[in-house]
Amino acid sequence: MTASGDGDALVIFMPSGRRGRFRVGTPLLDAARSLGVYVESVCGGRGICGRCQIVPSHGIHAKHGVTFAPEHLSTVNDVEERYRRLRSLAPGRRLSCQAKVVGDAVIDVPSDTAVNQQVVRKRAEAREITPDPATRLLTVVLPPADMQLPQGDASRIRAAVAATHGVEAALGDPVVLQALQPALARGRGEVTVAVHADAGAAEIIAIWPGRVERALGIACDIGSTTIACHLVDLLTGRTISSAGTSNPQIRFGEDLMSRVSYVMLNPDGLGALTECVRDAINVLAARVAAFAGASPDDILEAVLVGNPVMHHLLLGIDPTPLGQAPFTLAVSDALEIRARDLGLRLNSCARVYLLPLIAGHVGADAAAVALAEAPQREEATTLIVDIGTNAEIILGNRTRVLAASSPTGPAFEGAQISAGQRAAPGAIERVRIDPATLEPRIRIIGADMWSNEPGFAEAAETLGVTGICGSGIIEALGEMFLAGIIGADGTIDGGLTARSDRVVPDGRTFAYRLWPGPVDIRISQTDVRAIQLAKGALYAGTRLLMDRLGIDRVDRIRLAGAFGSHIDPKYAMIIGLIPDCDLADVSAIGNAAGTGARMALLSRTHRREVEGLVRAIEKVETALEPRFQEHFVAAMAFPHASDPFERLSREVPLPERTSASAARAGRRRDRGRTGRGTGEA
């Protein structure tokens, strides 16, 4: 394909291979973002920061059937020339915020441009949202004050806003009143006001001299482990910048319940935890604003989502009742609060919208996921699972939507696993085990190659191979099962010590040496049990909801959350984490909570939608359900006993087996159906 005068063109980004057609004239930065390709921009696309550099490829890419020529990007404009002159640009590089699509192109995103994407695994998804923000900017021009008409300037501004824009808005916040006359003076009668109107009456929340045309908001996903913040242009809907940090509350407790304990045991505990999370948000807000060449004072709105404990701590509410039955929330409704009442340093009058909570353990983050995935819009049945210490499970369709929480424990995040750790560079995230040799191949976070490929040794040298994270555990266990190292009941086959030095005695049981080293990274029997308990709880919760709906399979499965987006769905199915569903309909949806938060930030319609959805969702309390225990036990096996092994083998091409291992597999299958094992070969 050659360059076309107008119309659109194909753009492919490497190394991800994501591609799409874009109208001629589209800035490459926008094209990348809309495909979910992470290209950083600090200056908001003004050609100042130089962080958005890309390398356009030359030549013919037969595989993609594209001929690329330099003429297929717009010529260097003044802004880019200026940058090149002042800051220098390596040969062959372009600023993607300035370079526009002219014809088909293959664009390499160099690693230094993509550098931040691994640390925070909660990137904003590139989702189209029709803006209907609660905050608008309206500019008015006032004539000079007239002594004959002694009404105050506040009244004159309100009257002008009503006359010019048809909006009746109140003006009563002291901060705005203080800024009013200085703005009129500096703007010589022309001022721009920010008008906020959501569920309540319209109110003027900010005023500036002259014409202002950019309104900023933030969407934050406040996870127990990671907090992510996205800066969004409220008028265009575009995500400008993102930043993340680990949740500093970890110093008070690794997981939510230990933080609740901290509150119970320390008189100042609540204050410390609340201040901690608010500080983190303030830091992130300042950071994303700086990325965009703005200040926190420019942020007029925020939408925050989180699980119930994080939500309550943000509000300064004692979360202790959430630590024990009946797990009563202080508040479950959507809330609209002034940012300063939450100690958040945004614009002085910025408004914060908190999505509603679904139940005692199913939070606003799950509500945000439900908003983003909209199971209630389809005939098909969707299962959404957000795997954390408490897995949040949503199942439903146009007819009914149910939600439950399952106490999976922290095993999926690496806790309780002997070599377990959180996702970080150096953690094993992918595992393959040769069923014949029982030898493993691994991939670690931060390196692009398998351990048997060139370059891995250097990467491992640099990053270390430090442990195994949640997605790695899942794959390890799946592969161990497929290779026959563990049986359906989860017992590591001690007989294999004869075949491979990968299987070793470990106290009274056995372990698999995944990555030998100064300290072995092993999968112990205890590790397997921990995962069995966790997956059992998760599957049982799911099964309960399926029982309620009277179904045995689901049409679509979405794995949510930072953890969920890195699980390979195939392995989730292999180990029996998820119910019967076509593998092609199982996908990771990444940071869907963040997407839902952004949807609510940009559109009041979505806020009303999620409020209605949460009201309609039927909450199932797993602790009260008689069948939970029964499902739980059945679900601990590999794969859980109710799934026909044959169906699974159709989905997953299993390696050739020796007749001995096939016999073992058959015996395991039989034992799997009764749910018991003996540990013998």
Place this chain on the structure above:
Amino acid sequence: MTASGDGDALVIFMPSGRRGRFRVGTPLLDAARSLGVYVESVCGGRGICGRCQIVPSHGIHAKHGVTFAPEHLSTVNDVEERYRRLRSLAPGRRLSCQAKVVGDAVIDVPSDTAVNQQVVRKRAEAREITPDPATRLLTVVLPPADMQLPQGDASRIRAAVAATHGVEAALGDPVVLQALQPALARGRGEVTVAVHADAGAAEIIAIWPGRVERALGIACDIGSTTIACHLVDLLTGRTISSAGTSNPQIRFGEDLMSRVSYVMLNPDGLGALTECVRDAINVLAARVAAFAGASPDDILEAVLVGNPVMHHLLLGIDPTPLGQAPFTLAVSDALEIRARDLGLRLNSCARVYLLPLIAGHVGADAAAVALAEAPQREEATTLIVDIGTNAEIILGNRTRVLAASSPTGPAFEGAQISAGQRAAPGAIERVRIDPATLEPRIRIIGADMWSNEPGFAEAAETLGVTGICGSGIIEALGEMFLAGIIGADGTIDGGLTARSDRVVPDGRTFAYRLWPGPVDIRISQTDVRAIQLAKGALYAGTRLLMDRLGIDRVDRIRLAGAFGSHIDPKYAMIIGLIPDCDLADVSAIGNAAGTGARMALLSRTHRREVEGLVRAIEKVETALEPRFQEHFVAAMAFPHASDPFERLSREVPLPERTSASAARAGRRRDRGRTGRGTGEA
């Protein structure tokens, strides 16, 4: 009259003589308060502080036709007995908070009980107001939380409030959300909420365990010189306690314009002035709360009134535009603001209502006075004058109400007067001059007798005779005019030096020695001119409004403000401060702004009323009126030239005059009609 078993009885309070009939069983403290007799109570009527002591009189009071007997008050109850035992009570004394009316009684209020009334001349007037407060207390009982119904406790409380009381109220303030579950726990499911509902939607602003039945509010009049604060029971309407302080902003400027200058000249000036006035209100709120045995946290609502500069400073708004034409207010509308947004330390979610401002120099205090006096309800035409550095003038009736401000300057408050001072103990407040001898008699603040009566020498010894305050100046000038010392044109007659050593040369003019001493207290020619200018401005403003209404006399005159309540209306008329009106219809209304503030505090109906009234009031800008100057000049004479001297002489019995003085009076009268004088005898 003898004691009656039930029904009511006559109670007379001395020394004021105020009397009324009260139902048997009424506590004497309440009777006193409702008659406007100031009896202090620190403990809120619980028999603890002992400040409310009174002395019931014995015997027959033929003048009042009353026979009093000890049996006409209730017997000493346990509370009073306890006080007597622990703190002792002088013989014959009773605690008026405990002693109840049984039959006719004459009650002496000893001076030590009335001690605080002079320092703050802004007492709450005892006005009947039908309570319709914006804040109500509603108690609900919730069943224990049910895990099957996972809605948050906030929803359950809102539902209970709606079901039990028929009120739909929002609940979203973090402070309330934090208090919610602890209150439910401590109250074992029974909680009381404070629901605030004024112009906007109803909202829950506070929550307590169990049943709470007292809701408190404060009404504050923020004057340039004095700030007064009244603690009010929102449910009964009763004023519980009052406190006042001089406005600490005085250190930044004696009057309003010098404070505005301070803001202009000092980068931190606005912050300092704002913090200053907010601090003062916080101190007063704490004081009135303590008086009532409560804490500032119990104060749920506040109504604040003040002139435009004080209003803006309270809000943190730069008042500089108010210092120059076109004197544009930043805001004139009524406002409802959270107390904490104004830095006021009341209940965390307390609401503050600020009355609307009428115009650039006619403030919320004038609006409060208008609310209290309600000129718009009568056929008769009412003139209300609040005399300060800027006199606020309201004139009107059922048909039209007008308002204007006149730049009288600080002369009426003692500034620009050689011996002038603010009202304080030791200041001359009353003056009489013998027209024959030209000798003066005076009264000073803090002593009950004239200078020619017994006891004055001791009082003067104790308090000093320190200067002359506004009301004293008015009387002095009035008496000087009646005695022929000054002519209609205001010139002090130097020829009188021959007759009395009270009249002395003073540079190129003459002065009247009012009170000789180490430093003479004199009325100089300059003093007279200062008052002439001030009264001229005031009368001119009034005259302009009268022109607009097409009238030459008014039916009623009300003199408002701390200053106004201490002017003798007769003297106001003598010196020509006020227009033609029957003297019997001229009265001082004391702290009408405070009354208006209390009315707005207790009733939403009154808030709507004052908002409507202010919208309807026609604002007249004196600076733009062509006839202002003309009226001003004419009004400088004593009394102003448009009032027939004859009518005045009918109102005011003038002393006999010698033929010479009569001739002089005649010449002065003639000169007065032309508005010019020569200073000759």
